[in-house]
Amino acid sequence: MEPVITIEHLYKRFGEHVVLQDFSMTVDKDENVVVLGRSGVGKSVLIKCIIGLLRADKGKIVVLGEDIESLDHDQMDKMRARVAFLFQSNALYDSMTVRKNLEFPLRRHWIDRTREEIDALVKEALSNVGLADTIDMMPEELSGGMKKRIALARTLILRPEIILYDEPTTGLDPVTGKEISNLIMEIQKKYHTSSIIISHDMHCVRRTAGRIVLLMDGRNYCSGTYEELNKSDDPAVKQFFE
Amino acid sequence: MLQIKNIYGRIAMTTLKGWPEYSHPDNLTMIRDSVDTGQPKGVCFGLLLLHIIRYMAIPVKMRQFFEMTGELSKFTGRLFVEGVKPRWEFAELLRQCYMIGNKSLGLIGLTGFIMGLVLTMQLRPSLVEYGVESQLPAMVGIAIVREIGPVITALIFAGKIGSSIGAELGSMKVTEQIDAMEVSGTNPFKYLVVSRVVASTLMLPVLVVLSDGISLIGAYIGVNIRSVTSFHLFFRQVLDNLAFGDVLPAFIKTFLFGFAVGIIGCYKGYYSSKGTEGVGRAANSAVVISSIMIFIIDLIVVQVTDIMGVN
Ligand SMILES: Nc1ncnc2c1ncn2[C@@H]1O[C@H](COP(=O)(O)OP(=O)(O)OP(=O)(O)O)[C@@H](O)[C@H]1O
Numbered sequence: 001m002e003p004v005i006t007i008e009h010l011y012k013r014f015g016e017h018v019v020l021q022d023f024s025m026t027v028d029k030d031e032n033v034v035v036l037g038r039s040g041v042g043k044s045v046l047i048k049c050i051i052g053l054l055r056a057d058k059g060k061i062v063v064l065g066e067d068i069e070s071l072d073h074d075q076m077d078k079m080r081a082r083v084a085f086l087f088q089s090n091a092l093y094d095s096m097t098v099r100k101n102l103e104f105p106l107r108r109h110w111i112d113r114t115r116e117e118i119d120a121l122v123k124e125a126l127s128n129v130g131l132a133d134t135i136d137m138m139p140e141e142l143s144g145g146m147k148k149r150i151a152l153a154r155t156l157i158l159r160p161e162i163i164l165y166d167e168p169t170t171g172l173d174p175v176t177g178k179e180i181s182n183l184i185m186e187i188q189k190k191y192h193t194s195s196i197i198i199s200h201d202m203h204c205v206r207r208t209a210g211r212i213v214l215l216m217d218g219r220n221y222c223s224g225t226y227e228e229l230n231k232s233d234d235p236a237v238k239q240f241f242e
Numbered sequence: 243m244l245q246i247k248n249i250y251g252r253i254a255m256t257t258l259k260g261w262p263e264y265s266h267p268d269n270l271t272m273i274r275d276s277v278d279t280g281q282p283k284g285v286c287f288g289l290l291l292l293h294i295i296r297y298m299a300i301p302v303k304m305r306q307f308f309e310m311t312g313e314l315s316k317f318t319g320r321l322f323v324e325g326v327k328p329r330w331e332f333a334e335l336l337r338q339c340y341m342i343g344n345k346s347l348g349l350i351g352l353t354g355f356i357m358g359l360v361l362t363m364q365l366r367p368s369l370v371e372y373g374v375e376s377q378l379p380a381m382v383g384i385a386i387v388r389e390i391g392p393v394i395t396a397l398i399f400a401g402k403i404g405s406s407i408g409a410e411l412g413s414m415k416v417t418e419q420i421d422a423m424e425v426s427g428t429n430p431f432k433y434l435v436v437s438r439v440v441a442s443t444l445m446l447p448v449l450v451v452l453s454d455g456i457s458l459i460g461a462y463i464g465v466n467i468r469s470v471t472s473f474h475l476f477f478r479q480v481l482d483n484l485a486f487g488d489v490l491p492a493f494i495k496t497f498l499f500g501f502a503v504g505i506i507g508c509y510k511g512y513y514s515s516k517g518t519e520g521v522g523r524a525a526n527s528a529v530v531i532s533s534i535m536i537f538i539i540d541l542i543v544v545q546v547t548d549i550m551g552v553n
Pocket residue numbers: 014019037038039040041042043044045046088
């Protein structure tokens with residue numbers, strides 16, 4: 001079967017600072033791929049290239065059968081309705097209530113929905129993350145874990161086929177982190193999404209990873225299941241599993 | 243130490259020596275040489291100036307200035323391109339108009355009132371001296387409506403609204419909210435920038451008219467502290483002395499002031515550097531640059547209307 005995301009020989013640099021060089025990976029349908037790597041190796045840069053927030057210098061990214069580079073603005077917009085992005089910093093709109101935050105992705109101009117449909121979607125997304133009663137709160141009233149869930153609800157509202165998670169459990173306590181990991185798995189089962197999960201929280205990795213890609217020195221250093229990499233003798237791989 | 247008899251050479255030497263980081267031996271030698279070889283004073287002076295310019299990094303600042311001007315023009319161009327494309331963000335525009343007006347109304351009203359009152363009290367003695375005290379309402383009216391009202395209001399507007407736009411967009415940028423809008427299918431430039439620039443362009447003239455009105459009430463009270471004039475008479479005198487040519491340029495320039503405050507605030511916020519420090523810097527430079535722009539626009543508008551004879 002055709003992979004939903006194919007990345008081939010990707011290069012990205014900022015000035016003199018080379019971040020990605022010759023990075024390749026694929027994600028299959030219904031698969032959770034964890035990208036593992038140390039802070040600052042360019043994990044966020046990688047998934048921002050996938051969603052088109054950053055432009056790669058060289059290489060090819062094919063998402064759901066479409067080459068990202070070749071899309072015009074409208075096509076890109078339609079693509080982004082099928083690919084959701086959970087920001088490392090949540091990026092909730094802090095001047096809007098939770099309800100308005102969730103409605104925001106529904107503003108897309110080609111989407112026509114009645115008020116009732118929108119309300120139903122918002123309520124469903126909130127109950128998916130177990131926070132139905134926060135609907136009229138402002139983001140600053142929420143705890144870190146709650147913000148993460150609301151951000152997740154916001155990415156779910158358009159029923160994406162692919163979700164890109166940027167460190168979904170970083171900065172949360174272990175228990176909340178576990179809850180988020182479980183939530184990711186529930187969502188995957190319920191909506192059959194494929195995802196790339198960036199993480200260095202080994203509990204989350206173990207819980208969510210179908211396959212792990214180790215990003216090092218801008219390359220796909222190695223990949224395999226959790227068990228395979230756990231057994232590896234390579235010190236570069238081992239350091240993540242201790 | 244070097245011996246220099248030429249007075250200009252000595253000034254140059256002293257200046258450079260008092261300025262340790264610029265008094266590189268090469269510079270001192272150069273000046274001495276130019277003096278000793280009997281070059282004219284002008285050359286020596288020019289040399290000194292060149293060195294000061296070079297060592298104060300003025301070219302670098304000039305380059306930064308031109309770079310910013312270029313970037314800002316591009317930003318303005320994009321504003322017009324995106325602004326005319328359909329799917330306008332009317333709801334957001336209205337919300338911004340309300341917020342901008344609401345936020346600055348109290349402050350602008352208060353300063354306007356004080357300005358009118360103080361201006362009247364300060365003008366009176368001079369007018370009494372020339373025996374034209376009866377012209378007080380006319381003078382105050384012209385001063386407020388033509389210049390002081392628009393400029394002071396715009397400056398306060400820059401301080402209040404320019405900084406809040408800069409800080410708001412800056413922190414949205416830093417916390418990736420602008421990126422989040424982009425991926426959720428809303429054009430952040432249109433939603434955030436166009437609506438704010440249009441709102442501040444439309445709201446400042448309204449605020450200036452209000453501020454002028456309140457200033458004139460302040461002036462009326464100022465007139466009445468020492469003498470008694472009826473409200474009706476005061477305003478008759480003010481309005482009789484204001485020609486259409488007085489009001490129109492003053493009104494037109496307020497749109498330009500509002501536009502400048504909006505676009506500079508948005509530009510600084512939208513391109514603010516990462517980190518909380520970047521947000522502070524965005525807010526700060528938004529105020530500084532838009533305040534300077536207000537004076538520059540004022541100057542230009544006065545020249546233009548003068549040439550066109552609308553004066
Ligand atoms: N817009 C940018 N301009 C310049 N450099 C950038 C930019 N974005 C990222 N970088 C650089 O790219 C490198 C990788 O950044 P990235 O955010 O992808 O790291 P990361 O792997 O996600 O780390 P973390 O786990 O801390 O989030 C960093 O060194 C960063 O300085």
